Amino acid sequence: MRVLNKMTLNYMSGAEAVIKALVDNGVEVIFGYPGGAVLPLYDALFENKKIKHILVRHEQAAVHAAEGYARSTGKVGCVLVTSGPGATNAITGLTDALMDSIPIICLSGQVPTHLIGTDAFQEADTIGISRPCTKHNYLVKDADKLCEIIHKSFEIASSGRPGPVLVDLPKDIQLSNVKYVNKISKIKKLNNDYSSNIDENLINKVANLLLQAERPIIYGGGGIVNSGPNASKLLTELVNVLDCPVTLTLMGLGCVPNTNKNFLGMLGMHGTYEANLAMHNCDVMLNVGARFDDRVTGRLNAFAPNSKKVHIDVDKSSINKVVSVDYGIVGDCKEVLSALLQEVKKLHNQKTVKSKAKWWSQIKKWKDKDSLGFKQIGNNIKPQQAIKSLYEKTKNFDTYITTEVGQHQMWAAQYFGFSKPNHWMTSGGLGTMGYGLPSSVGVQIAHPKSLVIDISGEASFLMNMQELSTIVQYKLPIKIFILNNEWMGMVRQWQELNHGSRYSESYTASLPDFVKLAESFGINGLRVDNITNLEATIDEMINIKGPVIADIRVVKEENCFPMIPSGAAHNEMILNSDDNNHDTSNEGLALV
Amino acid sequence: MSVYQKNEVKEVETSRTLSLVVDNQPGTLARVIGLFSGRGYNIESLTVTEIEKIRNLSRISLVTRGTSMTIEQIKSQLLRIVPVHIVRDLTLEGPFIKSELALVKLVVKGANRVEALRIAETFRARTLDVTLSSFVFELTGKPSKLDAFIDLMRSLGDTEISRTGVSAISRGEKTETKLLDQI
Numbered sequence A: 001m002r003v004l005n006k007m008t009l010n011y012m013s014g015a016e017a018v019i020k021a022l023v024d025n026g027v028e029v030i031f032g033y034p035g036g037a038v039l040p041l042y043d044a045l046f047e048n049k050k051i052k053h054i055l056v057r058h059e060q061a062a063v064h065a066a067e068g069y070a071r072s073t074g075k076v077g078c079v080l081v082t083s084g085p086g087a088t089n090a091i092t093g094l095t096d097a098l099m100d101s102i103p104i105i106c107l108s109g110q111v112p113t114h115l116i117g118t119d120a121f122q123e124a125d126t127i128g129i130s131r132p133c134t135k136h137n138y139l140v141k142d143a144d145k146l147c148e149i150i151h152k153s154f155e156i157a158s159s160g161r162p163g164p165v166l167v168d169l170p171k172d173i174q175l176s177n178v179k180y181v182n183k184i185s186k187i188k189k190l191n192n193d194y195s196s197n198i199d200e201n202l203i204n205k206v207a208n209l210l211l212q213a214e215r216p217i218i219y220g221g222g223g224i225v226n227s228g229p230n231a232s233k234l235l236t237e238l239v240n241v242l243d244c245p246v247t248l249t250l251m252g253l254g255c256v257p258n259t260n261k262n263f264l265g266m267l268g269m270h271g272t273y274e275a276n277l278a279m280h281n282c283d284v285m286l287n288v289g290a291r292f293d294d295r296v297t298g299r300l301n302a303f304a305p306n307s308k309k310v311h312i313d314v315d316k317s318s319i320n321k322v323v324s325v326d327y328g329i330v331g332d333c334k335e336v337l338s339a340l341l342q343e344v345k346k347l348h349n350q351k352t353v354k355s356k357a358k359w360w361s362q363i364k365k366w367k368d369k370d371s372l373g374f375k376q377i378g379n380n381i382k383p384q385q386a387i388k389s390l391y392e393k394t395k396n397f398d399t400y401i402t403t404e405v406g407q408h409q410m411w412a413a414q415y416f417g418f419s420k421p422n423h424w425m426t427s428g429g430l431g432t433m434g435y436g437l438p439s440s441v442g443v444q445i446a447h448p449k450s451l452v453i454d455i456s457g458e459a460s461f462l463m464n465m466q467e468l469s470t471i472v473q474y475k476l477p478i479k480i481f482i483l484n485n486e487w488m489g490m491v492r493q494w495q496e497l498n499h500g501s502r503y504s505e506s507y508t509a510s511l512p513d514f515v516k517l518a519e520s521f522g523i524n525g526l527r528v529d530n531i532t533n534l535e536a537t538i539d540e541m542i543n544i545k546g547p548v549i550a551d552i553r554v555v556k557e558e559n560c561f562p563m564i565p566s567g568a569a570h571n572e573m574i575l576n577s578d579d580n581n582h583d584t585s586n587e588g589l590a591l592v
Numbered sequence B: 001m002s003v004y005q006k007n008e009v010k011e012v013e014t015s016r017t018l019s020l021v022v023d024n025q026p027g028t029l030a031r032v033i034g035l036f037s038g039r040g041y042n043i044e045s046l047t048v049t050e051i052e053k054i055r056n057l058s059r060i061s062l063v064t065r066g067t068s069m070t071i072e073q074i075k076s077q078l079l080r081i082v083p084v085h086i087v088r089d090l091t092l093e094g095p096f097i098k099s100e101l102a103l104v105k106l107v108v109k110g111a112n113r114v115e116a117l118r119i120a121e122t123f124r125a126r127t128l129d130v131t132l133s134s135f136v137f138e139l140t141g142k143p144s145k146l147d148a149f150i151d152l153m154r155s156l157g158d159t160e161i162s163r164t165g166v167s168a169i170s171r172g173e174k175t176e177t178k179l180l181d182q183i
Helices: A014-024 A036-047 A057-072 A085-099 A124-133 A143-158 A171-175 A200-212 A222-226 A229-242 A275-279 A333-350 A357-367 A383-394 A407-414 A437-447 A458-463 A467-471 A489-498 A514-519 A533-541 B027-038 B070-080 B112-122 B142-154 B177-181
Strands: A009-013 A029-032 A052-055 A077-081 A103-111 A136-137 A164-170 A177-180 A218-221 A246-248 A263-266 A284-288 A308-313 A327-330 A399-403 A451-457 A479-484 A525-529 A546-555 B014-023 B045-052 B057-067 B086-088 B098-106 B126-131 B134-141 B158-163 B167-170
Touching: A014 A036, A014 A143, A014 A171, A014 A177, A029 A057, A036 A077, A036 A103, A036 A171, A052 A437, A052 A467, A057 A077, A057 A085, A057 A437, A057 B086, A077 A085, A077 A383, A077 B134, A085 A103, A085 A124, A085 A164, A085 A263, A085 A533, A103 A124, A103 A143, A103 A171, A124 A164, A124 B027, A136 A143, A136 B014, A143 A164, A143 A177, A164 A171, A164 A479, A200 A284, A200 A308, A218 A229, A218 A327, A218 A333, A218 B027, A222 A229, A246 A275, A263 A275, A263 A407, A275 A284, A275 A357, A275 B158, A284 A333, A308 A333, A327 A458, A333 B027, A383 A407, A383 A479, A399 A407, A399 A437, A407 A451, A407 A479, A407 A489, A437 A451, A437 A467, A451 A458, A458 A479, A467 A489, A467 A514, A479 A533, A514 A525, A514 A546, A525 A533, A533 A546, B014 B027, B014 B070, B014 B112, B027 B057, B027 B070, B057 B070, B070 B086, B086 B177, B112 B134, B112 B142, B134 B142, B142 B158, B142 B167
Parallel strands: A029 A052, A029 A077, A077 A103, A103 A164, A136 A164, A218 A246, A218 A284, A246 A263, A284 A308, A308 A327, A399 A451, A451 A479, A479 A546, A525 A546
Antiparallel strands: A009 A177, B014 B057, B014 B086, B045 B057, B098 B134, B098 B158, B098 B167, B126 B134
C-alpha cells in the first residue's frame, strides 16, 4: 500500500487543486478569459494571491501573450480559457506555439462529463480539435488523476523539444472533492526524452571536421534560445574559437550578438547575401537547433550542395527530415555545444587548423555587395530607415521586440540588431498575423521595467487590436510601432513579383485614424510621415511613460529585399527589383 | 513533384512492419492515425488490441511503405507521441512472423460446394458456418496465403470478406520485458 505523506492529505475542490498545482509548478501569471465552463476555476483564482490573472480580450491573444511571456523568460506560459468557443479561439495560438516550440499550458473548461457527446451548450471536441496542434493533451475524466495530470503537463511542455499542452477540465471535475497530490520529482520516464549521454566519438569526429574545414559555417536556430542563455554563450564562444562565420535563422536572432564580427546576419528567403552565399558554398555546415525550414533552405536539391552537414537537435525527428545530414547529434544544445567546445579547444591546441583566410576574403566580397543597402531619398520614410532609426534610438535600453507577420517582420529581422537571446518574439513557423501585439503584453508583464516594442504592420495590427484594451487595463507601457504602408505588404510584393502586379484584395482599405484610435483608449498616438521628424517621433514615443501607438507612414510600395524567389536556391538571390529578371518556375509558383 | 523534394536517385519504397507498445487509453490510436494522415504517410495494415491489463498497454501492429528516410522519419515521429512507448521495426530487426486472420463467407450451390471444401482443406481453413447455400471459413496465416485463398473463393461464388489485418512478432527468444519495465 502506498504510504501517503501527511502533507498530501489535503482535500479541496478540483478547481482549487488545479490552481495549487499551477503555483507548485512556478506559475506566477496566467492569461485567460472567463466563461461558463471555467467559473469554478475563476472562483478559485479570486481567492488566490500567488497567481496574477491577465484578462485578455480574445482567447487567441491569451495564447500569444503566454508565448511572449514564455519566450522572453524561458518559463512555461499559462493560459485559461472556457469550453467551446474559448477553446477553438485558442487553437491558432496553440498551433503557433507548436510550430515554434514554445512551452505552454492551456487549461480549457469543458461541459460536465455526463454531458460530453450530447452537443451541450458551448461543447466542442476540444481534445479532438487540439490533438494535432499540441505536443500532448489530456481530458481529465477522473478527479483522482487531476493533480498528476497537471504536474505531468508541465513536464511534457518544458522537456525535450518544448511545446503546448492542453488540459481539458470538465466542470464537474472542477467542482469535485479531490486529494491534492504533490509534484513527484519524475513520475515516469518520458519516451521522447533524449539520452543525456553524448557520444564522445561523434563529438570528436565533428570537432575534427570543423577544425579541418576550409569553408565552415555555423547556422543556429530557435533551439538555442529554448536551451537557455548558456547555449547562446557557448555558441558564441565556439564561433570565436573556430573563427568561422555564423548565421542565424529568424527564430535564432540574438543567440550570437549582432555586433560579433563573425556574424553574417540572418539567412534564408530574406537573409543577407553573404549568409546565403556562405551557406551555398560551405564545405562543412554545423546546424545548431534549427530545422532546415523551407524559408531557410530554398530549393532543396541545390541546398549547400558540396558540404558535409552536422545537425544538433533535441528532437530526433528533426534530423534527416528534409535534409539528410552526415552527422546527427540528438541532444540539448547547451550540453552538446559544451562537449563540442571542449573537444574543439583540446584539438585546437594539438593540431594545425586550416587557414580560413581565403574563405573570409570570399565572404568579404559578398558582404561588399551590401545586400541590405537602401537609399533614403526624398521626404518619404523608407520602412528600412524607420527600423534602423528605431534600433539606433533603443539599442542602449533593455529592449524587447515583438512583431506581427509580413514585410515589417522581415525588415525588423534585417535592420534591428539583437545582442541577446529571448529579446525577439516573432511568429516564425506558423506566420501568424496578429501575434505581436498580444505577445508584447506577455513580454511586458514579465519585464515591467523594460522597453517593449511591437513592430507592426497596419494590417497585422488590425487582427488583434482589441488587445489595446488589455494594455490600457494593466497600464502596460508598450510601444506599438506601425509601419503603415496601407498594404498587406508581403502579399502585395508577391503579387507584384509572381502575379503580374494584379493586386487582388491586398489593399488595406478603411483604415482607422490610429492617433484617434489611441486617444479613444486614453493613450498617446503619434504620427509621422516625413523623414525629418522620424527620429524626434521615436524619441517622443520612448519618452512617453505609458503605451503609445506610433503610426509611421512609410513608402507604400517598398519591397523587401534581398530575396530568394520561391523555388530558387541560395545562389539565385535577387538583390532588388531591377534584379528580378528571373521567372518563377511553375513549381515555385505553387510554393507559399 | 515538389521542388522541395530531393532530386537524387529515387530510392525504392519498401514495405515495413512496425510493432508499437502504447498506453491503452482513448485518443492514442487517433494520435497514431492522425500522424500518418497529417504527414501523408501510408498505412497498409493496422491492428490494435490490449496486451496487458495491469499496466494498461496495447500493441499496434502496423504495416507501412516508404523509403528508408521516410520510415526513419515515421519512427521518430511516432516516438514523439507521449503515450507511445516502444516503436520496433520488425523488418529491420530480423526474422519475424506476420499473421492475419480472415473470415470468408461464400455463397455457393451445386458442384462448387465440394470444390470449396476441398480448397478449404488444402489451405487448412476451418469451416465455422454451413447452410445449404453458403459457408463461412476461417483462415489464419501470412497475408499472401489469405489473398490466394480469397481469390479462389471469389471464383466460386459471391463472397463477403472480413480480415483482421496483420499481427506481427519477432522470431527467437528476444522479448520486450526489459523495455516494458522502464515504462
